[in-house]
Amino acid sequence: MIGPVFARARGLIAAALLCGVALPSTSRGEVDSRFGVGAWADPTVPSASSRFAPWWTLATSSSRLSLQGLASGRNQSLDPRGFMLSGTTWLEPPAGTGREISTQVSQRERGPGGELTSVRSELRLHVLRPERGAWVGLGTEVNNGAVTHDVWPALAIGGWARRQRFFAVLDLEQSVGRTTLRAPRSSRSSSEPDTSGFAPPDTAAGIEKDATLTTARAALQWARGRLALESSAGVTLSRGADPRRWARALATYQVLDRVAVFASVGKGAPALHTFEPSDERHATVGVSLLEARAPLTPAALAAAPRVTYRLSRLHGGRHELTVWAPGAARVELMGDMTGWEPVALSRMKYIRWTTMLELSPGVHQLSIRIDEGDWGPLPGAPTAPDGYGGTVSQIVAE
């Protein structure tokens, strides 16, 4: 079933430009802000005025709290006009567990003159291990508009595992979404007008309406050096409707430090707010000026319970050192590449910190410290005695 999704991919070519500005501060409680603007172009839409769908996004995150805003432009063939604001707070994981509280408020246009306002709140509890984790979430979603549907309880359950360069996520989540109900055989042939008080769009297959969607998803990510590949597939179920199977593949290649090209094919899970149309099969190509790596899920990012690192060679001697440090407010390193002077890493997202290093081929020694604690080796990296009674990390640059 997944094969035809790619084989029949609609000829939608979207060009997106995601640019951003990071505003790190040197004090504790560092805050990063990013914004993005872009537009989707659909050459299959006949009207030039509705061929483009602009969107913008703004995200701000500190060590415990992240806020995100997203708005999509008016284009009925893609996403309806609307906005979404979401906030997530991550509470300090005590001894292998964590709590995540999120709230999302969104509003979107629903047909001519109709609007749908949605509020979703959720609490997730995590169980964390070094290379794997699981979570269970309980929430509610309340909708107000011409067509309403609430869901309580909205359940979420999932797990993740990380091994070498692979990262896998399996989850199941309930939400409100639009679905196409199977029309009864008798009404499919009927030409009588709708008298129910609202006029949801009819399709050849049935009637579109909001319903509780249950989505099961499996995602696998692989990253090495400049290349990252991500694939996800799932099935979305709702009462009275046929199952919707979807699959999507994404490739990201980092060309320069903060410039990457990406391409995707397939369609994603049904969602109220996305950068791109999620219900249509499509192919995309784009350029990203920030967050060049394929994104991991926020829950999975937050769920890594111990400090780990990755060293990626970019071009020439330029390397990107990424450190995952749960609960950290500040991460610094010093080593032979910095003349043994401390350098603060930039907080990229949730618990991910990065810095660019100029490394000649060979072995390099370094130490890190978190929240102005003691200097020590980078967990997971080879070590050696430092000659001063301590230990340093040794990393090998190609």
Next chain:
Amino acid sequence: MRNRRRLALWTGALVVLAFAPALAEEARLVERLGAETAGEITKIVESARAASLPTESLVAAALEGAAKRAPASRIIETVRRRAEALGQAREALGRASTSAELAAGAGAILAGVPADTLARLRAMRPQASLVVPLVVVADLIARRVPETTASAAVIQAARLGIRDRDLLRARERVEQDIRAGRTPTAAIEARGRALGMAFPSATDHHRPARPNGGTP
């Protein structure tokens, strides 16, 4: 006359270019360590340079000591020991060794790896880089794997043609096993056997390791 002036200018420029890095290095040492300690360090560095040894790791070791607020005497002693280790590494690995191999070899010697292990590794891999095996053996010893077991493991890895990436992966798993509560010896033996290595049994430590029935 004009040609002479041009020649003099070119010569002066070349002299400045040749000595600029060394001057900048010395200035940095003075700034971080003070003139007296920097002078001692510079002597060791110059001596190593005269012996055609790579000096970057010596300057780095001095700056590391300054960053860690080590006493001047300790910094000088650490740099001196590293310079000696660089010389031993070159003797063991051969004059054709790269700067990266010598730096990694010096690190291994300072971690407690005998120079003989370096020479045997070179004999096993005369052409390929030894940076990764040397980093791995130093790490194993730092994690309290007995020196003989650690040396036997990397020598067998070289003999079996195990790729550097697989060796690094095995090291990572040894680290995870130790974190999980395994003894360092049990961890390296289990991970080494998975790669086809052989280790003497616990009651047979006096015999050298014989991978797959071969000679150690």
